[in-house]
Amino acid sequence: xxxxxxxxxxxxxxxxxxxxxxxxxxxxxxxxxxxxxxxxxxxxxxxxxxxxxxxxxxxxxxxxxxxxxxxxxxxxxxxxxxxxxxxxxxxxxxxxxxxxxxxxxxxxxxxxxxxxxxxxxxxxxxxxxxxxxxxxxxxxxxxxxxxxxxxxxxxxxxxxxxxxxxxxxxxxxxxxxxxxxxxxxxxxxxxxxxxxxxxxxxxxxxxxxxxxxxxxxxxxxxxxxxxxxxxxxxxxxxxxxxxxxxxxxxxx
Amino acid sequence: xxxxxxxxxxxxxxxxxxxxxxxxxxxxxxxxxxxxxxxxxxxxxxxxxxxxxxxxxxxxxxxxxxxxxxxxxxxxxxxxxxxxxxxxxxxxxxxxxxxxxxxxxxxxxxxxxxxxxxxxxxxxxxxxxxxxxxxxxxxxxxxxxxxxxxxxxxxxxxxxxxxxxxxxxxxxxxxxxxxxxxxxxxxxxxxxxxxxxxxxxxxxxxxxxxxxxxxxxxxxxxxxxxxxxxxxxxxxxxxxxxxxxxxxxxxxxxxxxxxxx
Ligand SMILES: Nc1ncnc2c1ncn2[C@@H]1O[C@H](COP(=O)(O)OP(=O)(O)OP(=O)(O)O)[C@@H](O)[C@H]1O
Ligand SMILES: [Mg+2]
Numbered sequence: 001x002x003x004x005x006x007x008x009x010x011x012x013x014x015x016x017x018x019x020x021x022x023x024x025x026x027x028x029x030x031x032x033x034x035x036x037x038x039x040x041x042x043x044x045x046x047x048x049x050x051x052x053x054x055x056x057x058x059x060x061x062x063x064x065x066x067x068x069x070x071x072x073x074x075x076x077x078x079x080x081x082x083x084x085x086x087x088x089x090x091x092x093x094x095x096x097x098x099x100x101x102x103x104x105x106x107x108x109x110x111x112x113x114x115x116x117x118x119x120x121x122x123x124x125x126x127x128x129x130x131x132x133x134x135x136x137x138x139x140x141x142x143x144x145x146x147x148x149x150x151x152x153x154x155x156x157x158x159x160x161x162x163x164x165x166x167x168x169x170x171x172x173x174x175x176x177x178x179x180x181x182x183x184x185x186x187x188x189x190x191x192x193x194x195x196x197x198x199x200x201x202x203x204x205x206x207x208x209x210x211x212x213x214x215x216x217x218x219x220x221x222x223x224x225x226x227x228x229x230x231x232x233x234x235x236x237x238x239x240x241x242x243x244x245x246x247x248x249x250x251x252x
Numbered sequence: 253x254x255x256x257x258x259x260x261x262x263x264x265x266x267x268x269x270x271x272x273x274x275x276x277x278x279x280x281x282x283x284x285x286x287x288x289x290x291x292x293x294x295x296x297x298x299x300x301x302x303x304x305x306x307x308x309x310x311x312x313x314x315x316x317x318x319x320x321x322x323x324x325x326x327x328x329x330x331x332x333x334x335x336x337x338x339x340x341x342x343x344x345x346x347x348x349x350x351x352x353x354x355x356x357x358x359x360x361x362x363x364x365x366x367x368x369x370x371x372x373x374x375x376x377x378x379x380x381x382x383x384x385x386x387x388x389x390x391x392x393x394x395x396x397x398x399x400x401x402x403x404x405x406x407x408x409x410x411x412x413x414x415x416x417x418x419x420x421x422x423x424x425x426x427x428x429x430x431x432x433x434x435x436x437x438x439x440x441x442x443x444x445x446x447x448x449x450x451x452x453x454x455x456x457x458x459x460x461x462x463x464x465x466x467x468x469x470x471x472x473x474x475x476x477x478x479x480x481x482x483x484x485x486x487x488x489x490x491x492x493x494x495x496x497x498x499x500x501x502x503x504x505x506x507x508x509x510x511x512x513x
Contacts, residue, residue: 145339145342147339147343150311151337153328153329156331156360157360246348246388249346
């Protein structure tokens with residue numbers, strides 16, 4: 001079973017790499033789609049002169065801070081929107097409006113306001129992550145079955161207990177889904193922000209590679225995004241499985 | 253709290269409907285439930301039984317009249333009254349195992365771990381699930397979940413159990429078992445039971461008092477019976493059968509009236 005899965009994974013990776021390799025220099029010019037070998041060479045070189053770590057470090061720092069901030073705000077406001085009728089009526093309309101504005105669209109405005117410094121990038125990522133977390137959190141809070149709350153009240157739970165011990169646990173599956181989606185959004189947000197206004201970071205690396213005609217650098221950027229996105233997502237899944245399993249069990 | 257009677261006096265309930273109108277559900281319901289009795293409400297579907305139970309539980313306020321324990325008015329949910337819901341999957345806390353569910357009330361009462369454990373052991377044993385304390389609700393059958401809900405309520409030592417068709421979603425055999433077992437539990441614990449069912453047989457098997465409701469809108473109490481059937485109660489007993497058909501005809505009358513409207 002496990003061996004079979006591993007075999008299929010290997011085949012999948014091999015086929016993908018194979019298609020890339022054979023199309024480079026045939027279907028696509030090698031100057032546009034470089035071969036895996038030249039990308040690997042570039043990767044080694046960039047690790048060697050530590051250039052890669054500067055870009056990677058800049059992007060990851062932005063993601064971590066922006067994501068954390070976005071999640072904090074998203075959960076707080078999401079809980080308020082879900083739990084308090086007045087807050088919902090006041091906050092929801094502008095949010096429903098904002099969710100149609102993708103983070104990328106805000107970049108020119110953000111650059112005009114904050115310049116090309118770090119604050120603007122944190123803003124973009126927090127916005128991208130925050131919106132996803134907020135809507136999922138609010139939905140989770142609202143999804144708490146009424147009779148579960150009522151049962152808790154009969155058993156002597158005070159308002160505070162009901163929130164902490166019934167509403168929040170009932171909302172966890174939704175909130176965690178939001179947090180996971182937001183993680184993906186953070187990667188998108190950071191790249192978008194860095195492509196337009198930065199002098200460091202994976203997004204910058206990708207954008208700059210076309211200016212200096214260095215296609216391998218662009219693909220190193222792709223490689224980093226794919227790899228680190230995958231790693232953080234898996235880490236997220238494992239952590240949830242370890243810490244939050246009892247909240248994720250089937251509800252029936 | 254020491255009280256003698258649960259009193260419903262002139263209870264009426266209107267709901268604002270989504271279309272802007274008003275649903276006049278209950279009118280002038282007056283009942284007295286004596287401490288220790290097993291009081292059952294029976295009535296056509298949609299007449300307002302659950303609404304009445306929610307008012308007694310304190311989840312909803314009455315539009316007119318009120319509920320009181322002796323002379324103390326009921327103003328909201330309280331630990332003296334615990335509801336056993338039919339929809340047990342949503343009523344239990346799915347992220348807590350059976351034991352943790354049962355210990356929820358004691359925990360809210362700030363009891364220590366030792367005392368909580370004693371209570372959960374006692375009541376899990378009472379409902380016959382002492383070996384299943386570590387299981388989560390999704391690992392339990394419908395009947396087992398309902399036992400857990402009963403244990404959870406009892407561990408909180410309420411005076412009154414409010415039960416809204418607790419066994420209606422169970423298969424016939426499980427239902428029969430639980431009815432018999434629950435009657436024993438009622439005997440042993442001496443709780444006051446306010447019970448809703450659709451099932452005349454169940455009502456006659458369990459209750460000391462039975463109220464038949466009229467059809468809604470503006471539903472009220474049609475007739476109240478005190479049930480003194482020979483124990484053990486059995487449908488083969490002629491008194492049982494006679495009472496059964498009497499209650500059945502009352503309900504049929506109401507259903508006819510509802511249809512005619
Ligand atoms: N929140 C509400 N808003 C508006 N109408 C309501 C509300 N709750 C109940 N009703 C109406 O009140 C009436 C009684 O409902 P209730 O659930 O109490 O009936 P019931 O006797 O318990 O029915 P059943 O036997 O099917 O469980 C119904 O007509 C229902 O539509
Ligand atoms: Mg009902």
